Amino acid sequence: MEKVKNKVNKLVNRGLDRHMRLAVTGLSRAGKTAFITSLINQLLHSGTNPRLPLFTPAREGQLLGARRVPQGQLHIPSFDYDQGIHALRSSPPSWPVPTRDVSEIRLELRYRPESGPLRLLKDTATLYLDIVDYPGEWLLDLPLLSMSFVEWSAKQRSVLNGRRRELAEQWLTEISELDMLAEADERQIKHLSGLYTEYLHKCKDEAGLHWVQPGRFVLPGEYAGAPVLEFFPIVSDKLSESALSSAPPNSLFSLMKKRYDYYCEHVVKDFYKEHFSQVDRQIVLVDTLQPLNAGPDSFNDMRQALEQLMQSFRYGKSGLLRRLFSPRIDRILFAATKADHVTPDQHPNLVSLLQQLIHEAWQTAAFEGIDMECVSLSSIQATEPGNVDHKGETLPALRGTLESGEAMLMYPGEVPARLPGESFWQSQGFEFRQFRPMPGPSDEPLPHIRIDKALQYLLGDKLK
């Protein structure tokens, strides 16, 4: 009888165990790896973590603790938490090595249900939390699904101005005389696609621009060296639509079009099917400080990239996404990272700036059934707030160690509370420096700013 009771209990427990898939994304260098490392670290310490006052289940003692358990999808690379902690706890401390592909990790959270059916049945309950990390660049590819190769080419042509045109110069020169209707030559395509990919890399690395398409070209993962990542847009406007539609099947144009279609069908759709559609909640990390530092081109580009990225969460009843993949995300948190790199008095501005960046796109679109919130945070605090005396005035400042090893007390400047205009860029009042993580004892949770607020929004209601 006791045995039967145990069995029933087990079945009931299993039935009531909950799963949640939290996806973390952001454009390169937004701080995904640091965020996930800290999030896991806070949760692993959650039983006794005094640093989570804004995370109700931890503050109220409902959350009993967390531990790492084997992940569900065995073919997906594991998020390397140990490597991250090792880097942060080394001497001198360093930032974790960024991930470049999808990775995941699973935590088991034990909690005491405060009410509801779980409370009646047992004392403790379990939430399995899958944390999935993927590059934000992959989301920039969604619009491709509703564009033909010719339409996509026209879109790319329209942005080849100013700095982008400079960076694309070599590629543009070499394709200027190209006959798209001539027979395709493998070597030529490889060479020209290489130049196009170089241009995309330069956009990111030299100009701090984020909006690059196709997104996989800069983060190829398993497709490195495969023809599906070897094509480029047609930027000549000399070709008529009828000439293109009757292009011979072995022409350069037809080959490019075929690869573009294959890219959409396999690379883009596969990501949405296999990863995106499984996600319950999403956090999007945004580094607003670097673009503020880099100038108006970089800032406006990030804004455009964010708008594109948000299309992935815009699944109105009849939207393409809904039809194709039935996504189920019900909450998104947008987080301005690296808040510790500005003085605390600037944090409200950071949030307000992020809201401005997001809200316009948000309000004009059909984000049905998705709840959204903005926060500013620091995944792993690298500076301490302080003060400096300047001409008899006491000003807020930051104290930290630069990545070069130099100790520094500085005032980085004011974050604009609204989208910055001409005057902000002309005065260039902002100086953003990279600090290294602070050293700390390895048995204590990592210092952070408002990770607990993020946890509350993303997990709080699931631990009741």
Place this chain on the structure above:
Amino acid sequence: MEKVKNKVNKLVNRGLDRHMRLAVTGLSRAGKTAFITSLINQLLHSGTNPRLPLFTPAREGQLLGARRVPQGQLHIPSFDYDQGIHALRSSPPSWPVPTRDVSEIRLELRYRPESGPLRLLKDTATLYLDIVDYPGEWLLDLPLLSMSFVEWSAKQRSVLNGRRRELAEQWLTEISELDMLAEADERQIKHLSGLYTEYLHKCKDEAGLHWVQPGRFVLPGEYAGAPVLEFFPIVSDKLSESALSSAPPNSLFSLMKKRYDYYCEHVVKDFYKEHFSQVDRQIVLVDTLQPLNAGPDSFNDMRQALEQLMQSFRYGKSGLLRRLFSPRIDRILFAATKADHVTPDQHPNLVSLLQQLIHEAWQTAAFEGIDMECVSLSSIQATEPGNVDHKGETLPALRGTLESGEAMLMYPGEVPARLPGESFWQSQGFEFRQFRPMPGPSDEPLPHIRIDKALQYLLGDKLK
């Protein structure tokens, strides 16, 4: 009317164009990349190539020429022919960088059919040749499909003697006290699997051993860092079968077993389904010289690895392979590579040794409907034959440049014509050195030994 005729012609042509998928494999360092580079090079020059006397379609002038065309499977990395040629034609010349995963390339061969239905219909015909390159190590995993995790563990236990035991020492020490029935700990598994993987790497790199399982552990490709490559065999024989069969689901044993099953089901089967079952003809490259140099352990290990590898071609009517994947390979060529690293008088011995290595496994098995042949060849000739005078006697010798840059005239020794016994190993009469490729003009086909013989066996009948 002319138009209709053209259309009909096109349809007929398309219907008669032929495809052939040729797979090239071999254990690491067997010379796959050099072989494929040379094969492509010879075919690209085939219209006027005077170096292919043994390849009938080239000698008789039926083969009009070849060119590279876009490959069929867009998500598979392309074989980088240009990089290979660039390395070989650099000054000083160097060997192409080896591939580490699957890659492919497609050639279009135009030929003049000499007879048969093609001859009646048109003057020229086309054969599309897909050349696919995959690591031979992947074939070593086939036997896993018919073994349970416990059976596979027992097999691994049985080989942990001598040198292997030494190389595995750290891993063996750390698992000696391991309780396989205790609850699994992610970090511990990652650490111990890492040690096991290190042992496999050491087998290959330090001891020149080839038989390592699971094969993907040493060449992970897209699975790098994924849990499916994080398990290891149970080598303790203390656990009874009944204890194991009732192991709790969250125990170390159950987790390992789950990963092993996942590995078989997804990694191993996927390779056979997606790649192997599409192959029409196969060439297996074997470097017999390095193991002859390294000693009896290395040689016997290679022999064992070859026997395992040959199981993939053993698809009798009721075999596992036939049932699972319906392979269609009808010809296999086994090629002893690096023939230019011994004097020409030793080439017959090289073939005879390879036949001995292969034939035993061949004759005891059911290789129904597959034709097999052995050859010795040099993909890219790195030495020239010469003579030395030694005590009044004229001896055959090799002239070449060692990888260190030193010019060398040497006699490497005799290759045993039969599987070498005690006396061979005791006299150690063989000295194998690595030569660098010879420089040559870039507009001429690469020098080789008997690539044309290989082409004749693999392609000759398809170009009639």
